[in-house]
Amino acid sequence: MTESAGAAGTGRDAEAVSRFVESFAAQLVEAGMQRMAARVFAALLASDSGAMTSAELGEQLQVSPAAVSGAVRYLAQVHMVSREREPGSRRERYRVHSDQWYEALTNRDAILKRWEQTLREGVDSLGATSPGGQRIAETLAFFEYLEGELTKLMDRWREHRDKTFGRG
């Protein structure tokens, strides 16, 4: 864990940070996230304070302000970062929360709801007694079950986390 050239005095090994950011982002991309959004999110996750300005992000990731803007808009929409206006400044900071994954999963819940609606319509229009309708109904039942269980699971996680990491 020695510091690479260029990171002198920062207390952080910029190269190690970048390596982590790029590998984790790549995996998020593989899972379906937009590339730039994934890179921004990973950079925030690895940052000291959990928050960075547009300029900082642009410099670390070597991209234009426009790219940062687009990525941040997406991440805010899916509740994976929040925006903060620095009081007495025209800069904005983008932040990951410690209960970030709680937020993200909660949002996932809304998506599940839309899926369920589509599945319900499918059951209706194919007929609940047709073989296809039955298969879709079982899928629907699974999602409904999952939705309820995920809520409980997240509650348990928060409790578990507080015990493990202290109120954070």
Add this chain to the structure above:
Amino acid sequence: MTESAGAAGTGRDAEAVSRFVESFAAQLVEAGMQRMAARVFAALLASDSGAMTSAELGEQLQVSPAAVSGAVRYLAQVHMVSREREPGSRRERYRVHSDQWYEALTNRDAILKRWEQTLREGVDSLGATSPGGQRIAETLAFFEYLEGELTKLMDRWREHRDKTFGRG
């Protein structure tokens, strides 16, 4: 639920089926799945027997055999369909199982494992005591917790499903 022209005698409203297939596929695409894979999967889900041949899929979705081939290869890789050789024929059938989502989630588990590995490396190289390292460690803890809970959740689902739908 009247039959549209062209579906006469099939006992299925082709237009209604297609409408469901395309809406559900669109939502899967939104969630990150490849378009053609999503359409094939939705078509199988809505089919009578839960299985279709390449030719049937090509005709219903109006795409080439090559496109079906690519989609099916992907779906098989992520365990969302299985392939069956029809005995005494050179045709293959592609099938969705009733415990399809169990399979899919189990596969998701493998992805989680890879994420965890990357996060562990991140904690190591940033240092477990650095602020960024701590944040990543908390993310790692969440995924580890999630992994264990998902396993239990899926077991409970199977039990719940058997009670609700009878042994499937």
Add this chain to the structure above:
DNA sequence: CGTTGTCTTCAGAAATTTGTGAAGTTAAGG
């Protein structure tokens, strides 16, 4: 062992997505 039906692979065309530079908008600070 040749014929034929079925699936796969591959090169390339088409469509989509992604990121940039430049112009536009907003609000802080003088």
Add this chain to the structure above:
DNA sequence: CCTTAACTTCACAAATTTCTGAAGACAACG
């Protein structure tokens, strides 16, 4: 108010993804 820093929007270029037609491979059937 005027200036200016910071973010956003937009049109376009580049890269990537997706699908097709054609050729190839494989296995069933005669």
